[in-house]
Amino acid sequence: SQTIHQWPATLVQPVGSPLSLECTVEGTSNPNLYWYRQAAGRGLQLLFYSVGIGQISSEVPQNLSASRPQDRQFILSSKKLLLSDSGFYLCAWSHGLAGRDEQYFGPGTRLTVT
Amino acid sequence: GDSVTQMEGPVTLSEEACLTINCTYTATGYPSLFWYVQYPGEGLQLLLKATKADDKGSNKGFEATYRKETTSFHLEKGSVQVSDSAVYFCALSLQGSQGNLIFGKGTKLSVKP
Numbered sequence: 001s002q003t004i005h006q007w008p009a010t011l012v013q014p015v016g017s018p019l020s021l022e023c024t025v026e027g028t029s030n031p032n033l034y035w036y037r038q039a040a041g042r043g044l045q046l047l048f049y050s051v052g053i054g055q056i057s058s059e060v061p062q063n064l065s066a067s068r069p070q071d072r073q074f075i076l077s078s079k080k081l082l083l084s085d086s087g088f089y090l091c092a093w094s095h096g097l098a099g100r101d102e103q104y105f106g107p108g109t110r111l112t113v114t
Numbered sequence: 115g116d117s118v119t120q121m122e123g124p125v126t127l128s129e130e131a132c133l134t135i136n137c138t139y140t141a142t143g144y145p146s147l148f149w150y151v152q153y154p155g156e157g158l159q160l161l162l163k164a165t166k167a168d169d170k171g172s173n174k175g176f177e178a179t180y181r182k183e184t185t186s187f188h189l190e191k192g193s194v195q196v197s198d199s200a201v202y203f204c205a206l207s208l209q210g211s212q213g214n215l216i217f218g219k220g221t222k223l224s225v226k227p
Contacts, residue, residue, distance in 0.1 A: 006157075034214075043203070043219035044158075090157050101207070102148055103215055105157035 002027035006091050006106040014114055019064075019078040021109050023091030026072065031093040033074040034103060035066055038088040050074060086113045116141045120204050120218035127194055127225050135189040135221045137178075137204035145206035147171075147180055147187040148215070152201045161189075161202070194225045 003026045013019060025031055035047040046059045048066035056066050063082060067075045074091060088110055092103040121136040139145065146165045150158040162171030167182035176191045187204060204218040 044217045046214065049214060092158075101146075102160045102163055104160070105150075108155075108157045110155075 002093075002104065004091060004093055004104060004106040006089075006109050008109060009107065010110045010112075012112045012114060013081055015083055016080045019076070019081050019085070019111070021076040021089055021091075021111075023074040023076075023106055024072055025093045028093070028095070029071060031072065031095065033068060034092040034094075035074065035076050036090040036092065038090060038108075040087070044090070048076070081113045083113050086111055116145075116206065116208060116216050118204050118206055118216055118218040120202075120221050122219075122221070123201075124222040124224055127223070129196055129225055129227050130193045131225075133189070133191040133194045133198075133223070135202055135204075135223070137187045137189065137218060139185050139187065139204075139206050141185075141206055141208060143208050145208050147178070148205045148207070149176070149178055149187070149189050150203040150205060150217075152203065152220070154200070158203065194223070196225045196227050199223055199225045 033050045036044045050068045091106040094103045095101045117140045148163045149161040151161045162173045164171040164180035170179045201220045205215045
């Protein structure tokens with residue numbers, strides 16, 4: 001069966017510090033991968049998605065970036081965090097390019113920027 | 115553009131009450147439709163889905179029917195439990211969209227004993 005992991009689970013970082021969040025998927029190959037942010041009391045905002053190694057599409061221009069160094073690894077980064085980067089970050093995967101499949105979500109990372 | 119609209123919460127019910135959370139969508143093609151549930155502090159879990167008109171998705175006593183004529187996918191449950199307290203998200207996915215989901219803003223449900 002497939003599983004998706006995210007770490008760390010929680011993170012408290014000062015403004016201006018760097019960020020690296022990691023997501024890995026097990027039990028499948030060539031997944032589509034996604035990063036979402038959920039601000040307090042709001043819905044989900046798609047940040048990045050990837051259909052393959054080294055292929056990243058950005059939905060929202062900002063100080064965050066994403067990379068996919070391996071087929072089942074997806075990393076969210078920032079060089080300098082802003083207060084507005086606080087939120088709950090969710091990684092998700094889906095099968096291939098069908099475009100009609102459900103996404104499976106990880107447990108999330110709670111980021112607080114102080 | 116494509117979008118999903120959910121009824122605003124929070125919704126507060128007593129245990130064993132009936133639940134309906136309204137969801138309507140706007141899409142240029144023929145989307146798949148989903149309901150996800152998020153328990154406090156956790157990620158989203160797929161609750162049910164429907165991929166074509168008149169399909170009914172069901173799981174854990176929840177149901178939703180894909181209504182093309184009214185562009186709706188309302189979530190229903192006949193008797194809610196305290197353990198159903200969570201945030202519920204309606205979402206759609208369009209063929210050829212590389213799997214990108216469009217989410218509603220979520221509806222928070224609180225069930226009191």
